[in-house]
Amino acid sequence: MAKEYPVKIEAHNFNFHYGAKQALFNINLSIPERRVTAFIGPSGCGKSTFLRSMNRMNDLIDGTRVDGHMTIDGVDVYSKDVDVVTLRRRVGMVFQKSIPFPKSIYENITYGLTLNDKVTKTELDHIVESSLRKSALWEEVKDRLHHSAQGLSGGQQQRLCIARAVAINPEILLMDEPCSALDPISTGKVEELITELKDSYTIVLVTHNMQQAGRVSDYTGFFLMGSLIEFDRTRTLFTSPAKKETEDYITGRFG
Amino acid sequence: MILTSSQISTSRRLLGLFAVLIALTAAVAVLGVILGMISSFVANGGTSLSWSFLSEFPRNNNTEGGIWPALAGTTFLVLLMTILGVPIGTATAIYLTEFAKQDSWFARSVRFAVNTLAGVPSIVFGLFGVGFFIQFMGGGIDSWLGTSSFGDGSLLWSSATLAVLTLPVVIVSVEEALRAVPRDLREASLALGATRWQTIIKVVIPNAVTGILTGSILAVGRGAGEVAAILFVGVTYSSEVLPSNVTEKFMHLGYHLFVLSTQSPDVDKTLPLQYATTLVLLGLTFLLNLTAILIRSRLRKR
Ligand SMILES: Nc1ncnc2c1ncn2[C@@H]1O[C@H](COP(=O)(O)OP(=O)(O)O)[C@@H](O)[C@H]1O
Numbered sequence A: 001m002a003k004e005y006p007v008k009i010e011a012h013n014f015n016f017h018y019g020a021k022q023a024l025f026n027i028n029l030s031i032p033e034r035r036v037t038a039f040i041g042p043s044g045c046g047k048s049t050f051l052r053s054m055n056r057m058n059d060l061i062d063g064t065r066v067d068g069h070m071t072i073d074g075v076d077v078y079s080k081d082v083d084v085v086t087l088r089r090r091v092g093m094v095f096q097k098s099i100p101f102p103k104s105i106y107e108n109i110t111y112g113l114t115l116n117d118k119v120t121k122t123e124l125d126h127i128v129e130s131s132l133r134k135s136a137l138w139e140e141v142k143d144r145l146h147h148s149a150q151g152l153s154g155g156q157q158q159r160l161c162i163a164r165a166v167a168i169n170p171e172i173l174l175m176d177e178p179c180s181a182l183d184p185i186s187t188g189k190v191e192e193l194i195t196e197l198k199d200s201y202t203i204v205l206v207t208h209n210m211q212q213a214g215r216v217s218d219y220t221g222f223f224l225m226g227s228l229i230e231f232d233r234t235r236t237l238f239t240s241p242a243k244k245e246t247e248d249y250i251t252g253r254f255g
Numbered sequence B: 001m002i003l004t005s006s007q008i009s010t011s012r013r014l015l016g017l018f019a020v021l022i023a024l025t026a027a028v029a030v031l032g033v034i035l036g037m038i039s040s041f042v043a044n045g046g047t048s049l050s051w052s053f054l055s056e057f058p059r060n061n062n063t064e065g066g067i068w069p070a071l072a073g074t075t076f077l078v079l080l081m082t083i084l085g086v087p088i089g090t091a092t093a094i095y096l097t098e099f100a101k102q103d104s105w106f107a108r109s110v111r112f113a114v115n116t117l118a119g120v121p122s123i124v125f126g127l128f129g130v131g132f133f134i135q136f137m138g139g140g141i142d143s144w145l146g147t148s149s150f151g152d153g154s155l156l157w158s159s160a161t162l163a164v165l166t167l168p169v170v171i172v173s174v175e176e177a178l179r180a181v182p183r184d185l186r187e188a189s190l191a192l193g194a195t196r197w198q199t200i201i202k203v204v205i206p207n208a209v210t211g212i213l214t215g216s217i218l219a220v221g222r223g224a225g226e227v228a229a230i231l232f233v234g235v236t237y238s239s240e241v242l243p244s245n246v247t248e249k250f251m252h253l254g255y256h257l258f259v260l261s262t263q264s265p266d267v268d269k270t271l272p273l274q275y276a277t278t279l280v281l282l283g284l285t286f287l288l289n290l291t292a293i294l295i296r297s298r299l300r301k302r
C-alpha cells in the first residue's frame, strides 16, 4: 500500500459506532501525501462516516464512539490534547450539498480567515483572489465579489466552497461527493480542479461515481458494509482487483 | 344491505359536501363575530377616541379625561419585559438546541419546565411575582442596600413577572427558528475551524433572526394584553404622574379597562371611555402583529 509516497493519514484498527449501530469495522489504511485518494462503494457503506472521522465532524453527533487510531502526520486526531478547531483548520472539507453562507462571495472566502486572526484588508484581498484563482472561479466572479454568493450557479457555488476551504490553507482537503449535485460541465471543472490542487494538498474524495474515481484519483479504496474491502493504486484496483467483491462492484454486478 | 359502488360514491359525495358546508359556516361565523366585535367597539368608542384622549391624564376619578399614563405605563412595561425576557429566552433556546445533549435529563427537565410554564394560569405568575420578585429579591436588595424602594410592587417587578410569563413563547419560537437553520450551514462553519460559539454568533443567529424577532413580538403581544399576572406586582388604578424610575408603580391599559368597568363610581358614564380604551388596546395588538408580519416578509425576501 502507498509505500511510494510519504503517508499523511493513517487508520489503524479503526472502528466507528453511531450509538448501538457500528458503522465502520476495523479499518486499516494509509493515505499518501499530495495525492488524490478516492473511496467508492454502495451508498450506506460508511464512506462519509470514515471521511468525517478524519476531521472529527462526527463529534457533533450525539452518542458516537470511535476506537482504534486515526493519525495525521503520526498524531492521533482523537487523542486528548488535539484541539478540534486547529485540526479542522488543517483538514478542510467540502460537502455534497454546497451551501455558501448567505453572505457575499468575498465574505464567504474570508470567513475562516477572520475567525481567529487579525488579517489586514490587503492580505484578505490577496487571499480572496488567489483562492478564487486556485478554484478556477476568479474570472467568473471578480466583478461581483461583494454580491451575494447565493446568486451563483450550482457549479460555481461548489467551486466557491472549495475556494472557501482552500483559503485557510489546509494540508488536507476532504471532499464528500462534491459533484453529485452538479451537471457534467461543472463536474468536469471540479475534477480538473482536483487534479490541479493535488500538487499542494492531500485530497480524499468520496464518490459514488466509479468513472470519476478512475479519472482523478491515484489510489482507491472500496468499502462494503462498513469494511474496507480493498485499497490499492486506482489503476490496479480497477484493472485487476484482488477481491471478488471489488470485481463484482466495479463490473456493475453489484449495487 | 349491499350498496352498489355508485350508491357509495353518491353518499360519500353528499357527506363531503356537508362537511365543506359546516366548515364554511364556521369560518363565516368566526369572521362575523370578529367583525361584529370590532364594529361595535368602533361605533361605541370611536367618538371618544381623540388626540386628547391619548395624551391626557384621567380626571375626576377616572370618569373623564384620557389614558395617557396607562398607555405610557403599558409601553414601559412591555419594553422592560422584552429587555429582561428576550435575552434570557434566546439564551435558553440556544442552550437547548445547540449545546444540550437532546436526551440528557437536564435538557429534558428544562423542556418540561418550559411546557409546564406555558400552561400555568397567569394569576399564578402574579403570586409568584409577589413571593419571588417582591419579597425575596426586592426584600433582599432592600436589606442589602439599606433602601426601601425594591420591596414593593413596581414597574420593574411587573416586567420581570411578565418576562417569566412570556418566556415559553420566546423559547419555543426561537428554538424553532434555530432548528430551521440548515445543518449543512453549521457544519460548513465548523469545518472551516470555527468554534461552536463562533458558528452560533456568525451563522446560526443571523439566519434565525426572523424567528427571534417574531418570537419577541409574539411575546410582547402576549405580555401587552396580560392583566391578571400584574395585579399584585405594581399596577395602580390611578396616577397623577408617569413613573420616574422602574421602582415606581404604573398604570396599565388592560387594568385601566378593568377599573373603568368595575370600580368606577359611575360605570355607565365611563362606557364610551371603556370602548375607546378597548380600541386602543386592540390597535396596539394589531400594530404588533402587523410589525411581526412585515419583519417576516421583509427578511424572507432577502
Ligand atoms: N447520524 C447517524 N446516525 C446513525 N446512523 C448513521 C448516521 N449517519 C450515518 N449512519 C449510518 O451509518 C452507515 C454509514 O453511513 P454513511 O457513512 O453515510 O455511508 P455512505 O457515505 O457510504 O453512503 C449507514 O448505515 C447509515 O445509515
Ligand SMILES: [Mg+2]
Pocket: A047, A048, A049, A176
Ligand atoms: Mg455519504
